[in-house]
Amino acid sequence: MRYLAAMVFLATSLACSGTAAPLKTTAQGDGTDAAGDRADDDEGDDGDGGDDDDTGGDPIGPSCDEVETPLDAATRTPLGKTGADLLAALPAEGAGDAAWAPGESESAFTFGITVNEGSLRLVESTEVYPDPGTDGPAVGIVCTDRISVVGVLRLVSAAGGLDTLVPTTFELFRDDQGAWPVAFSAGVEATDLGADFDLGSFVETAKYETLRLFVDGEIREGILSGSLVAQGTGSNGETAWAENIEIVTFAGSGKAR
Numbered sequence: 001m002r003y004l005a006a007m008v009f010l011a012t013s014l015a016c017s018g019t020a021a022p023l024k025t026t027a028q029g030d031g032t033d034a035a036g037d038r039a040d041d042d043e044g045d046d047g048d049g050g051d052d053d054d055t056g057g058d059p060i061g062p063s064c065d066e067v068e069t070p071l072d073a074a075t076r077t078p079l080g081k082t083g084a085d086l087l088a089a090l091p092a093e094g095a096g097d098a099a100w101a102p103g104e105s106e107s108a109f110t111f112g113i114t115v116n117e118g119s120l121r122l123v124e125s126t127e128v129y130p131d132p133g134t135d136g137p138a139v140g141i142v143c144t145d146r147i148s149v150v151g152v153l154r155l156v157s158a159a160g161g162l163d164t165l166v167p168t169t170f171e172l173f174r175d176d177q178g179a180w181p182v183a184f185s186a187g188v189e190a191t192d193l194g195a196d197f198d199l200g201s202f203v204e205t206a207k208y209e210t211l212r213l214f215v216d217g218e219i220r221e222g223i224l225s226g227s228l229v230a231q232g233t234g235s236n237g238e239t240a241w242a243e244n245i246e247i248v249t250f251a252g253s254g255k256a257r
Helices: 006-015 083-088
Strands: 024-027 063-070 093-100 105-115 121-128 146-157 162-172 182-188 210-220 223-236 239-255
Touching: 083 146, 083 162, 105 162, 105 239, 146 239, 162 210
Parallel strands: 024 210
Antiparallel strands: 063 121, 093 105, 093 239, 105 146, 121 146, 146 162, 162 182, 182 210, 210 223, 223 239
C-alpha cells in the first residue's frame, strides 16, 4: 500500500474543491497510516488499499511502499519488538479528563480498547521518490516500520454527549527519542458520536462546504491522549481553503490488559 505525504494530499484536496456545494460531513482517513507522519492530521488514506491520487496511475509525489506480514504475537520482528509488546502497551480501559471547545470546559471521560489479535501485522515501509524530472512537489517523506493490530476504541464523555466506538489500527513504532508509543488515527461520522452529541455546538457548520471528522492520538506508558477534530473546507471564487477545528482533547491513564 502507498500513501502520499500530507502536503501532497492537502494540496490535491484543495485544488479539487471547486465551487460551493451542499455541506457534507464525512469521515477522515481509515487509520491505517497512523504512524506514518504524526505531525500532520490532514493525511489520510481513501480506504481502497491503493494510491491516494485519483488518476489511477502512480502518485505525483513521494510515497511509502508498504509490505504487511502476518505476525504471531510471540515472534520477534526486525524492529526488536513482538506483537505481544504492542498488545501489552494497549490498556483495556481507563479514565481521565476531556477539555471541550469553545471555552475549554472540562469533564470526565472513559475509554476502552478491544483488539483482534489475529490481525497483528509487521508493516515494513520504504520511501519511494518520483524519477528525476517528474512533475510534482519536491518534498521529503518519512516512512516508518511498525507493528499494527486492528481494534476498536470506545470514548465516552457525558458532558459533551460523546459515546462512540471508533474502529482503528493501533501501531507501535519507534519515535525520534527512541521511545515506543502506539499511534492511532481514524475517521468518524458525526452520526456515530452519540445520540446526544451535537456537532453544531462546537463547529459553525454553515461556514464550510464539507466537514471531515477524525480521532487522532497516541498511547505512552499506559497514558492515552488524543483529540476529536473537524476539518472544514470552503472556497472563495477560485481560491480553496481548509482549516482544522479542535472539538475535544482527552487524556487518561489505563489499566493493563
